[in-house]
Amino acid sequence: MSATLLELRGISKRFPGVVALDSVDLEVGAGEVVALIGENGAGKSTLMNILGGVHQADAGTIRFDGQPVAIRSVSDAFALGIGFIHQELNVLDNLDVAANIFMGREPTWGGLLRLINRGEINRQSERHLKRLGLTVSPSAPLRELSLAQQQMVEIAKALSQNARLLIMDEPTSCLTTSETERLLAKIKELRAEGVSIIYITHRLTEVGECADRVVVLRDGKNAGSLRREEITHDNMVRFMVGRDLQNFYVHSKVQKQADYFKVRGLRTRAHPRCSVNFTVAAGEILGLAGLVGAGRSELAQAIFGVELPLEGEILIDRKPVTIRHSRDAISHGLYLVPEDRRRTALITEMAVVENITLPGLKRLTKWGWINGQQETDIAAKQCTALRVKTPSVQTKVMNLSGGNQQKVVLAKWLALNPRVLIFDEPTRGIDVGAKAEIYRLMRDLAENGVAIIMISSDMEEVLGVSDRVAVMHEGRIAGILERSQCTEEAIMHLAVGQTKQTEAA
Amino acid sequence: MKKEMGVAVLLVVLCAIVAILNPRFLGTANLHNMARLIGMFGIFSIGSGLVIITGGIDLSIGSMFALQGVLLAIMLRQWHWFWAAAVLAIIVGTMGLGSIHGFLITKARLQPFIVTLCGLLFYRGLARYIANDETKGFGSEQFGPLRTLATGEVFSVPMPFIALLVIAVVMWIVLHRSVYGRYLFAVGHNEEAARYAGINSRTIVASAYIVAGALTGVAGILLAFYTNSISPSTHGSFYELYGIAAAVLGGCSLRGGEGSILGIVIGTALLQVLQNLVNLLGIPSSLNFAVMGAVILIGVLADELLASRRRSRQMNIVANR
Numbered sequence: 001m002s003a004t005l006l007e008l009r010g011i012s013k014r015f016p017g018v019v020a021l022d023s024v025d026l027e028v029g030a031g032e033v034v035a036l037i038g039e040n041g042a043g044k045s046t047l048m049n050i051l052g053g054v055h056q057a058d059a060g061t062i063r064f065d066g067q068p069v070a071i072r073s074v075s076d077a078f079a080l081g082i083g084f085i086h087q088e089l090n091v092l093d094n095l096d097v098a099a100n101i102f103m104g105r106e107p108t109w110g111g112l113l114r115l116i117n118r119g120e121i122n123r124q125s126e127r128h129l130k131r132l133g134l135t136v137s138p139s140a141p142l143r144e145l146s147l148a149q150q151q152m153v154e155i156a157k158a159l160s161q162n163a164r165l166l167i168m169d170e171p172t173s174c175l176t177t178s179e180t181e182r183l184l185a186k187i188k189e190l191r192a193e194g195v196s197i198i199y200i201t202h203r204l205t206e207v208g209e210c211a212d213r214v215v216v217l218r219d220g221k222n223a224g225s226l227r228r229e230e231i232t233h234d235n236m237v238r239f240m241v242g243r244d245l246q247n248f249y250v251h252s253k254v255q256k257q258a259d260y261f262k263v264r265g266l267r268t269r270a271h272p273r274c275s276v277n278f279t280v281a282a283g284e285i286l287g288l289a290g291l292v293g294a295g296r297s298e299l300a301q302a303i304f305g306v307e308l309p310l311e312g313e314i315l316i317d318r319k320p321v322t323i324r325h326s327r328d329a330i331s332h333g334l335y336l337v338p339e340d341r342r343r344t345a346l347i348t349e350m351a352v353v354e355n356i357t358l359p360g361l362k363r364l365t366k367w368g369w370i371n372g373q374q375e376t377d378i379a380a381k382q383c384t385a386l387r388v389k390t391p392s393v394q395t396k397v398m399n400l401s402g403g404n405q406q407k408v409v410l411a412k413w414l415a416l417n418p419r420v421l422i423f424d425e426p427t428r429g430i431d432v433g434a435k436a437e438i439y440r441l442m443r444d445l446a447e448n449g450v451a452i453i454m455i456s457s458d459m460e461e462v463l464g465v466s467d468r469v470a471v472m473h474e475g476r477i478a479g480i481l482e483r484s485q486c487t488e489e490a491i492m493h494l495a496v497g498q499t500k501q502t503e504a505a
Numbered sequence: 506m507k508k509e510m511g512v513a514v515l516l517v518v519l520c521a522i523v524a525i526l527n528p529r530f531l532g533t534a535n536l537h538n539m540a541r542l543i544g545m546f547g548i549f550s551i552g553s554g555l556v557i558i559t560g561g562i563d564l565s566i567g568s569m570f571a572l573q574g575v576l577l578a579i580m581l582r583q584w585h586w587f588w589a590a591a592v593l594a595i596i597v598g599t600m601g602l603g604s605i606h607g608f609l610i611t612k613a614r615l616q617p618f619i620v621t622l623c624g625l626l627f628y629r630g631l632a633r634y635i636a637n638d639e640t641k642g643f644g645s646e647q648f649g650p651l652r653t654l655a656t657g658e659v660f661s662v663p664m665p666f667i668a669l670l671v672i673a674v675v676m677w678i679v680l681h682r683s684v685y686g687r688y689l690f691a692v693g694h695n696e697e698a699a700r701y702a703g704i705n706s707r708t709i710v711a712s713a714y715i716v717a718g719a720l721t722g723v724a725g726i727l728l729a730f731y732t733n734s735i736s737p738s739t740h741g742s743f744y745e746l747y748g749i750a751a752a753v754l755g756g757c758s759l760r761g762g763e764g765s766i767l768g769i770v771i772g773t774a775l776l777q778v779l780q781n782l783v784n785l786l787g788i789p790s791s792l793n794f795a796v797m798g799a800v801i802l803i804g805v806l807a808d809e810l811l812a813s814r815r816r817s818r819q820m821n822i823v824a825n826r
Contacts, residue, residue: 370687
């Protein structure tokens with residue numbers, strides 16, 4: 001290995017309620033490609049955000065080129081020569097390519113007028129684009145470029161600032177197979193030119209193809225590191241998972257009515273080529289695991305009728321139901337607790353009571369007039385049952401904590417006697433105490449015959465709560481694991497796209 | 506309730522000042538005329554407010570007045586329609602225009618500002634073309650109860666004011682006590698979350714424009730008989746802005762989701778008192794708009810300051826818990 005370019009020692013970072021990073025070390029040599037892997041929430045992004053100047057570490061040292069440095073802002077990182085290619089590209093698609101490359105550092109003329117030197121900006125951009133082998137005109141509007149090309153523009157932007165270290169956060173998550181191959185080839189070229197690269201990905205095959213070394217994070221700590229010759233799927237998966245599971249989960253022994261909820265041949269707009277089939281028994285909690293972007297939320301939205309599926313059939317209690325709008329789903333007792341509480345689950349500017357009664361409001365009326373007393377009673381009853389901590393039911397939801405907000409979402413659906421409930425990341429951003437309460441509630445519901453689907457990226461939660469686990473990979477269900485087969489390894493293998501090997505057994 | 510209190514206090518204070526400076530303010534003739542205007546302006550301001558609560562805006566009201574005024578005059582005087590048929594045609598027509606706005610906004614996904622701005626231009630042009638740019642009038646005929654409704658009085662209360670009271674009560678129930686009203690606020694605050702709660706957001710938004718159209722129709726008929734002559738190039742000009750101003754003064758947020766009928770009515774009254782103040786206090790009438798602009802600005806600014814103070818106090822309570 002060549003000289004060390006970057007050295008992180010003992011980096012720690014806390015966010016309210018969580019330790020995101022706990023004394024993490026990372027080294028990158030000049031011209032080295034380091035793959036940084038780990039489960040969702042392992043701390044990869046936090047670590048890179050610290051390096052890119054988005055967050056500041058609470059403890060630890062950063063050395064760049066042997067010198068201790070402090071990276072307090074994104075521009076500090078730029079100045080050092082650290083370029084960050086985010087997963088969500090940071091491009092302005094209303095401007096042209098050259099404007100994007102030189103945003104904030106435009107060559108100017110005309111003194112105080114600071115007119116943009118268009119000749120110069122285009123000439124320089126041309127040079128950077130050529131270096132990356134990108135055949136687009138500097139004056140092409142960015143929105144006319146493919147995602148892969150836009151990504152190259154971002155790389156060109158970083159290189160134009162003499163970046164010596166490129167951080168790529170899941171650069172291939174939106175690329176096609178051939179685009180991915182081209183990107184990997186480009187990475188090899190850049191490495192040959194002496195540029196160091198930190199490559200974050202969930203796709204282990206890519207790691208094997210391009211990485212010189214693999215660093216694995218787990219729960220905000222270094223889980224291990226693999227040299228070039230040690231990089232294998234099995235080794236990576238072993239480091240990514242494997243920890244003690246806390247057993248504050250309850251499992252059911254109740255007899256279940258099989259096939260209570262059935263999805264047949266469902267195709268979503270996000271993954272039009274994948275057809276999804278699965279069933280959930282009444283009284284069962286089906287975990288839906290997979291990596292971010294595997295199409296789980298899209299599946300939930302399609303079932304609930306907020307994003308219409310291309311085709312597919314949904315049966316509740318063996319009867320087909322037609323869902324063209326969330327209203328239809330609600331009328332069949334099929335509810336969704338969505339992932340983004342503030343955006344889709346709650347109207348945070350409105351009172352607790354108004355949120356709870358919103359979907360079932362029509363039942364509380366006489367001639368269109370809302371029965372305010374009945375409304376308050378229902379909300380108060382639900383708040384007591386779920387132990388929502390709120391000064392009153394008239395309090396605006398935005399003044400409650402995350403856990404209590406989530407309970408308000410639950411209260412909303414429990415007031416309407418659910419038959420099928422879909423939870424999308426039910427405990428994201430919720431503290432441990434409230435988490436346990438929500439698990440208990442889910443289990444109680446199941447015991448009462450509700451069919452539950454729980455989408456979760458928290459492996460511990462998936463294993464702890466689910467009776468069975470369906471694992472999604474790029475829009476399809478890669479496999480369904482019975483309780484006895486559920487291990488982190490088994491789920492991870494399916495989630496990264498390997499076919500189920502235990503099938504024959 | 507807190508929001509309306511601020512405007513209400515401002516209204517009372519202004520009334521007191523004007524009354525002290527010029528006792529004619531409390532004269533019967535002045536009060537009558539003001540009540541009549543508050544009645545007419547209040548009716549369409551409620552429509553305007555409803556649209557604002559959904560997060561939209563309606564700029565087409567003034568031009569719609571011109572168009573319906575011209576058409577009403579033609580129906581009654583040239584075609585000799587029965588008054589009720591003409592009224593029905595006008596209100597169905599304005600509701601139709603409202604539903605076109607609603608359709609373009611919810612289905613074609615155009616911005617409310619653009620859609621109703623095009624309406625503003627289009628209806629004005631159409632009115633002038635139909636009327637040949639000539640002033641249309643109603644002469645001195647009664648046309649059933651129409652003239653009385655616009656200019657008459659019951660127990661010496663002007664009819665349009667009574668109409669406003671009736672409409673305000675009905676709309677208060679609709680907005681503050683009915684499912685529809687709750688949905689309107691929900692959609693205005695967070696359309697997506699409303700959709701996830703099973704509300705057909707598009708229908709709700711579109712319906713607000715239709716209701717606004719109906720109220721514009723009613724107010725427009727009263728207004729036409731009040732002025733008795735309609736010059737198509739100026740009739741109702743800028744009135745949409747009075748509606749928006751009244752709604753905003755009354756506590757509606759242009760971001761959507763906030764507002765009340767009571768607030769809108771008080772806001773309308775405040776605007777009319779301001780107009781009256783300019784006349785009675787001998788302020789040059791050319792300053793009319795300047796006074797109104799300044800008072801609205803001060804009102805909204807004060808409201809924002811109070812709201813942010815309230816917010817920070819609330820934050821402290823939550824933080825200290």
